[in-house]
Structure formats: C-alpha cells, structure tokens
Amino acid sequence: MVELNYYLGLSSILFAIGVIGVLVRRNAIIIFMSIELMFNSINLSLISFSSFLGDVTGQILVFFIIAVAAAEAAIGLAIIIALFRNKGTVNIDEINILKW
Amino acid sequence: MPELTTILFYIFAFITVGFAIIVVSTKNVMYSAVSLFMSLFGIAALFLLLRADFLALTQVMVYIGGILVLLIFGIMLTTKITDAEIKTNNLSYIPAAFFTTGIFVILIFVLYTTKWNQKTPIQNEETISQIGKALLSSYVLPFEIASIVLLVALVGAIMFSRKK
Amino acid sequence: MNNFTEILKSINSFLPELSVITTLLLCLIADIIIRKKSPIVTIIAIAGLLVSAYFVYMQSAVQESLFSGMLVIDPFAVFFKYLFILSSIIILIFFEFSNEIKESTHKNEYSYLILSLVLGAFLMASSVNLLMMYLSLELASLTSYILAGYSKSEKKSSESSMKYLIYGAASSGIMLYGMSLLYGFTGSLDIYEISRYLATNPTPNAFIYLTMIMIAAGLGYKTSSVPFHFWTPDVYEGSPTPVTAFLAVTSSAAGFSLITRLFLTTFLGSTQIVDGAFSIIAGIHWQEIIIVISVASMIVGNFVAIWQKSLKRLLGYSSIAQGGYMLAGLVVADTIGLTAMLIYLSAYLFMNLGAFFVTILIVNKLGTDDIEQMKGLGYRLPFVGVAMAVFMLALSGIPATVGFIGKFYLVTALMKPGAGYLWFAIVLMLNSVVSLFFYLKVVKSMFLERADNTDELPGIKFSVQSYIILILLLIPTIFFGLYFGPIVKLAESSAVLFGIR
Secondary structure, eight states, X not given: OOOHHHHHHHHHHHHHHHHHHHHHOOBHHHHHHHHHHHHHHHHHHHHHHHHHHTOTXXXXXXXXXXXXXXXXXXXXXXXXXXXXXXXSOOBGGGOOSSOO | OOOHHHHHHHHHHXXXXXXXXXXXXXXXHHHHHHHHHHHHHXXXXXXXXXXXXXXXXXXXXXXXXXXXXXXXXXXXXHSOGGGXXXXXXOTTHHHHHHHHHHHHHHHHHHHHHSOOOOOSOOOSSOSHHHHHHHHHTTTHHHHHHHHHHHHHHHHHHXXXXXXX | OHHHHHHHHHHHXXXXXXXXXXXXXXXXXXXXXXXXXXXXXXXXXXXXXXXXXXXXXXXXXXXXXXXXXXXXXXXXXHHHHHHHHHXXXXXXXXXXXXXXXXHXXXXXXXXXXXXXXXXXXXXXXXXXXXXHHHHHHHHHHHHHHHHHTOSTTOHHHXXXXXXXXXXXHHHHXXXXXXXXXXXXXXXXXXXXXXXXXXXXXXXXXXXXXXXXXXXXXXXXXXXXXXTSOTHHHHHHHHSOHHHHHHIIIIIHHHHHHHHHHHHHHHTEEEEEEETXXXXXXXXXXXXXXXXXXXXXXXXXXXXXXXXXXXXXXXXXXXXXXXXXXXXXXXXXOBHHHHHHHHHHHHHHHHHHHHHHHHHHHHXXXXXXXXXXXXXXXXXXXXXXXXXXXXXHHHHHTOTTSHHHHHHHHHHHHHTOTTSOOHHHHHHHHHHHHHHHHHHHHHXXXXXXXXXXXXXXXXXXXXXXXXXXXXXXXXXXXXXXXXXXXXXXXXXHHHOOOTTOO
C-alpha cells in the first residue's frame, strides 16, 4: 500500500513544475499547458485526500475542476487565436502594447 | 519484494513527472503537447491506483480527448508546423527558480509535518454510484451551475472566433 | 425523497438567481432572433434585474440555508445582491453610451455576459461551500475574461484578455491547492464543518498559514489586491471602458463578499458575537495576512498611481488602493468594521462609476485616455469637468462627499480602543493624503493647464441623456455625503452573517 504522503509529494512536485512553466515560458500555449499541469497536481492531491478519507466529496470537487478547466481551455484557445489574428504571434515577449 | 501497487505507483509517478518536465522545458510546442498527453495519462493511472475509477475515465475523456485536442488545434492554427520552435527568453530563470524552490520546500514541509485527517480508505467499491447520487442530491446546484459555466464558455468561444 | 423535497423548497428561495438565469437565456434568444444591434436586449436585461431585485427585497430579513448547505441567504448576501444589481444596471446603460462598444463587431453579447457575471457574483455572495465558492468564482472570472476581450479587433483588448486569463487561471490554481489542503486536513468542504474541525483540533502553524495565503491569492486576485494585482493596470487599460468599470465595481465587490464570508466564517471559534466582535479561533491569525495585503495595496496603489499617464491605468491603481481600504474593515473582525466595509463599498460604487462614466464620455470624444491630452479640457466641457472633479475628490475622501463617510467609518472602526489598530488608521489617513495628489492631477490637467490652442477649440457637447446619467450619479455622491443616515442604517442591518449572532 502506497502511503498518502507519497501521493502528496508527487502532487507538490507536479505543482512546482507547473509554476516553473508559468513563470519561465514565453509561449502562451505552453503557459497554458503548465497551468493544466498545476490543475492536475491539485486533482491528484484532492483525490488522494478523498481516497484516504473514504469520502467522495473531494472527487466531486475534482469533477467540477475538470469541467471548469475544459471551459477555460475553450475560452483560452479562442482568445489565443483572436490574438494571433491581430498580432501574428503568441509569444508573450512580442505582445507588448501594454506593459507586461 | 515490494507490492505490485507500489511498483505501479513508481512507474506512473516517473512517467508523469518525466513528461511534465519535458512539457515545460522543450522548445518545440508540439513535443510539449505530446508530453502533456503522456503526463495526463500517468495521472489517470494514478487515479485508478487511488480507486477513483470514474474520475480516471473523466480525466481521459475530458482532458485527453477534449482539452488536449483543443490545444493541438490551437498550436496548428497559430504556428506553422515547420517553425513550431519558438524563441524562449531565459532572463527570468534565476528568480523563477528561487521562487519555485521556495514554494516547493514550503509545500513539502507542510505536507510532511501536518497530521492529515485519515479515516478508512476507499477499498474496492466503485465510486461512480456514490458520485452520481451526490451530484443529483447534495451537489445538484453546482451541477446545474456548471451548465451555465459551459454555456458562457460556448458563447465566449463563438464570440472570439466568429468572422468579423 | 427527502432530498427531493429539500431541493423543491430551496428553489422557492432561489428566485433572485433563477430570474437572472431566465433573463440571461431570454437575452440570448432575443439576440439570436433580432440579429442586429438593438436596445431591446439591454431593456430585457434591465427588466430581469429589476425583477430579481424585487425577489431579493422579499428576502431582506430571511436567514436560510439552501441546497443542502451550498448557499445561505442572510442580510449580508442581500446587501451585496443590491450592490450587484444596481451597479450592473448602471453599467448596462454605460454600454449603450460607449463608442468603443458601438464600433466593436459584436452586437448584444455584452448584456447576457453581464448577467452571467451577476449570477456568479450572486452565488459568490451567498455560497458557504468551498466547491460552490470555486465554481461561482470561476463563473464570474470566465465572464470577465470574455468581456475584457470584447472589442476583438482591438489589439490591446485581446492582449489584456489573454493576460487576465493566464493570471486568473494560475491564481485560481493556487487557491484550489489551498482548498485541497484544507479539505485534506478537515475532511469537509462545508465552511461551517471546517470551522468546527479547526476549532476542536490543534492546527499546525505552517499548515494554516500556507492554506490562508494560498486562498488569499485566489481571492486577492479577484479584488486586485497587492501582491496579486499584476493584471489590474493592464486589463483596466486594455479593456473597453464600460468593461473596466464593471470589473472595478461589480467584480471586485463580489470578491470582497467572498473573502469576507470565507475568512469570518471559516476561522470562527464560536458563533456568539460578544460586544460586536467575532470570536476568532485561538492561534489562527488570519488578520495578519489581511493586514499585510491591505497595507501593501494602499501603498502600492497610491504611490504607483502618481506616475500614471493613462486615466484608465490611474483608475486601476486607484481601485487597488481603494480595495486596500476596504480590507481594513475586515481586519477589525467585528460588526462595526463589517458595517464600515459595507458603507465604503456602497460609496465606492457611486463615485467610481461616476469617474468611469466621465472617462467613457472623454474617450468617446478624444479617442484616448491620456491625461496629457486632457489639458484645458475643463473649459471645453465645463459641466463634465466639474463632475469629474467631484468624483475625484470623493474618491480621495474629501468631506461633504460620500467618500468621506466611507473613510470616516473605516477609521472609526480601526480606532476602537484596545484593538491596537491605531497605527493602521494613521496609515490609512496618510494614504488618503497621498491619493489626493494623483486625483487632483487629473483635475489640474483639466482646469489649470491649458493647451496652446485651447481658446480656439470649440466647446464639446454631449447628448442630453449623458447629462442625465451624469447628474444621477452626481446626486448620490454628494447627497449621501451630507445625509448619510440611510446608507449607514442599511449597512448596519446588513452586517449579519448566517449562523453567527
């Protein structure tokens, strides 16, 4: 039996990787993927808590997080495409009419 | 000889973390997307190890079947496949590294020093019926509001991508 | 079967939200049928909001828990619902005036997007379950991302929308991690259950601080508080002006309602209020975190605003600072502080919407919000210039305006003997003095400086309707500054949270 702490450790590693991606990468789509990694680490920690508590509430929260993530991805991609049409780039360094 | 679940845990954890690192480090956006695919699969497998059968399926269907396909469409529409390589700016590497290490150390410290509330873990029963019941009784309101969230997303996506 | 009857019973008390949802769908259908720009959709939206206001009014004195503990109705939520309805009706009218919106390729979408944000805000003000809080926050956020990119052909707008989305998603991720830790520790998502568990079990310091900071990150992003404010100036500058006004008033008010309920209820030791003070669980010092956020917001907002050249950016930093003042009311953690916060929020609604309406009118005529370009503008549009001066002075808290009443009550709440927040009250007052500097900069540019050719330029005329709206916003700004009894009374009776007495 793998203990709870192992899952939580794994989840925090994934979260840290996601945060690095958000901070360091400059391509909007990759930043977006890093955010998805962060959400997955949260889902993993919630499910492991839920599993070790013997309570499905955490899993229901994960269900809604996945639904919202899908909605967010749809809007995010639409915005990225609108931006690409306007500016011809998705590289954040070149998106600089407004100060970043 | 370690237990089978332990071996499986390490295999899937390795897959998940390894591909996650590729997602944030590779210069080719397409490689990133494919690695994200593998990483999400690893997480789905971990969900199964945690006996969250329903969510493992949801993960595969929504994340891999929906969000990832959307991302790949986004990549194909915004960059030509031939020059999918995008210049990255590594100026902010050092502060980012400090920041992330800080977060990571604090998280690990908290995760290992806190005494988590553990009752009887979910054993071999299926969770899908429990989730279904909860969604249509206690959690019926969020379930309905989620439909509004999806409607808003639909309107927004159409609004942004419609021709002028 | 029990569940079923409970759901049916809850629907009866869910009428304000239901009427918003119905109106939202009606607007969507009307837009599809009409297919061109038409005020009818806006009229439907306003009518729906008025119906909803009626149902909210019916619930004035109710305290009830709905949908198996997902939502509550209490005077606190009712107060916020009034704020949301009032501000969104005013903003729906703003949308009719703005040229930025008329020139955009979209026609009536904004009316139902605004309604869905109002729905999100309604749920944020009344949810008592972490799941429901997250979902309603996301409903409001998703709508704001779309609204920020409303003029799609405008580069600035889609750019600000993307930045908003990236910051928003990342900070809601951080908040969710905090929520997951809270769930893992207490085994529940219901904030009353969580509160009970935290009160009876020893909580490790590191854990509780990390959780609170992570949750504050997600909510602070919504209220644009430092250090989670990075998106604010860019999004405020890049979005169409009516959207900026909406984000600055309705969306941040929703954030304040959520942050207040979450912190006051979750970390509550006993449901008894002694001498108006909430009894906080011993050892959980959430006020420290809010104090840091509040002071940082005031200082960063007020000092950075001094160097701004764009009026919308300046108002962005100003609302960061104003958010800092409002959090001060939460820090005191008693009914007086809560009342002061509510008073300030209602004052903020009138004066900030007024300032934004003048901005819309100026942007319509000048095509820019650069303060340098406004030199001598006060002579070309005297009435609008004077109105702007009034709103700016109100925002800085000059006596005889509604802004002063807000600040006065906040400072009084902070100076409660024995609370030890005297230094905080002094910081707040010093910040108001600093803020006077940049608010007056706008007035100075409009009246005291003259462009070389001011005298040659003709005066600018606006339509009668815009003057009417302006006067309607000016009246409460001054009137409630002199005769503030009703606002104070309403706020005092609204500072009641469900299950705490």
